[in-house]
Amino acid sequence: MAEHDDRERFWRAVLGIGTCMMVTKQGGALHGRPMQALPDSDEETIWFLSDAASHKEEEITADPSTCLTFADPEDDVYVSVSGEVELVRDREKLAELWSPEAEDYFEGPDDPNIVVLRFTPRIAGIWDGSDFEYEEDDENGDDEATTEGTTITFGGAAE
Numbered sequence: 001m002a003e004h005d006d007r008e009r010f011w012r013a014v015l016g017i018g019t020c021m022m023v024t025k026q027g028g029a030l031h032g033r034p035m036q037a038l039p040d041s042d043e044e045t046i047w048f049l050s051d052a053a054s055h056k057e058e059e060i061t062a063d064p065s066t067c068l069t070f071a072d073p074e075d076d077v078y079v080s081v082s083g084e085v086e087l088v089r090d091r092e093k094l095a096e097l098w099s100p101e102a103e104d105y106f107e108g109p110d111d112p113n114i115v116v117l118r119f120t121p122r123i124a125g126i127w128d129g130s131d132f133e134y135e136e137d138d139e140n141g142d143d144e145a146t147t148e149g150t151t152i153t154f155g156g157a158a159e
Helices: 004-019 056-062 091-097 101-105
Strands: 019-026 027-038 038-040 046-051 066-073 076-086 114-128 131-138 143-146 152-153
Touching: 004 019, 004 038, 004 066, 004 076, 004 114, 004 152, 019 056, 019 076, 027 046, 046 091, 056 076, 056 131, 091 114
Parallel strands: none
Antiparallel strands: 019 027, 019 066, 038 046, 046 114, 066 076, 076 114, 114 152, 131 143
16 A cells, blocks of 8 residues: 555656756756656656757667756755666657647747657655654754665566
8 A cells, every 4th residue: 555655656646846957868968858748657668758859869869778867955855766768650649648838849840950858767766854753863952864765667568
């Protein structure tokens, strides 16, 4: 039961925060950029609309391992999720994912420069401010937070 609740909390956080940093590998270095997440908890997938002219396609082709990080400092909620991302050339899926917000970045759903990215999560961590336990530090009277998060696995990934 707790695992189900943790997954629900994960999907609520991802949906509520919305924007994440997508980190891929570029050669031997890590490369992050902000992306608008379009989560589908039923499919356990996070979708993205992306510019085909960016370097993401070659990075993903070379190594699909990707990390997404979500942060909501106001509510003290943080999520990190690792998995694989793939390019999906499906105009029907693009039309399904299209939103008025996408018009800020693309000319329209028929824009040939749009590709769909499908992220499949494998393992995630979620840190929620309500999970933090505070212990008083006797030496100087300061409080210290212990910030152990919750680990969630997807698709049979090992913890």
